[in-house]
Every structure is written in C-alpha cells, then in structure tokens.
Amino acid sequence: MPFPFDAFVPVAVILGLSGIGGWVLTTWMRIKNGYPLDGAWGQAVYPRKDQETAERIKLLSQENAQLRAELGSMKDRLVVERIVTDSGNLLSHEIDRLRSHPN
Incomplete structure (x- = not known):
C-alpha cells in the first residue's frame, strides 16, 4: 500500500505557513519593542548605537x-x-x- 501523499500535502502546507507566520510575528514584536534582530549565527543585524543608547x-x-x-x-x-x-x-x-x- 503506497503512502497517501494527498493527506500529507495539506498538513505540510499548514505547518509551513504556521512556521512562517510565527517567524514574521516574532520578528515584528522584536522590532516593535526595540530588540535587535539576530542573524544566522546569533549576531545582531543592526545593533542600535545612537546617542540616547550610549548615554x-x-x-x-x-x-x-x-x-x-x-x-x-x-x-x-x-x-x-x-x-x-x-x-x-x-x-x-x-x-x-x-x-x-x-x-
């Protein structure tokens, strides 16, 4: 009996979209609250170094x-x-x- 790909495709699409939506949501929340974004290896993409932060x-x-x-x-x-x-x-x-x- 072959694997039913018809049942697997909707689950994979839902999981993929959920993962992308979660990533977008957490990125938006980090930007909104002033946290720096992380790169692929955990380094800050744009660390904030303005005068107010330094003070x-x-x-x-x-x-x-x-x-x-x-x-x-x-x-x-x-x-x-x-x-x-x-x-x-x-x-x-x-x-x-x-x-x-x-x-």
Whole structure:
C-alpha cells in the first residue's frame, strides 16, 4: 500500500505557513519593542548605537558602580555591627556565668 501523499500535502502546507507566520510575528514584536534582530549565527543585524543608547549605558554603569560601593560599605558596617553586638552579648553571658559560680 503506497503512502497517501494527498493527506500529507495539506498538513505540510499548514505547518509551513504556521512556521512562517510565527517567524514574521516574532520578528515584528522584536522590532516593535526595540530588540535587535539576530542573524544566522546569533549576531545582531543592526545593533542600535545612537546617542540616547550610549548615554543610557553610561548612566546605568555609573549607577551600578555607586550601588556596588554602597553595598560594599553596608557589608563592612554589618561585619562591624556583628562584632560589636556579639561581643557585648557574649560578655554579658560570661558575667552572668561568673556571678552564678562564685568559685
């Protein structure tokens, strides 16, 4: 019994058109939302390099550096506070232990 090509052709056409339609839709959505298009090997076809984008990158880099510096100072402060509060807590426990045992 030979393969029925008459049943295969409409399914192949529907799958092909669906794939093409999906590709067109995703490409349109990427363009609409400002994403760069990808080439065959994943490289950007037209990376946006206008003045506004360069300024935005510069501002975000500066903000990132400020936040990293702030995070570093918070970590240092947390270590110092932990040392101060833990040593005071340990000292009070040691005093209480010595008061309960007069020897």
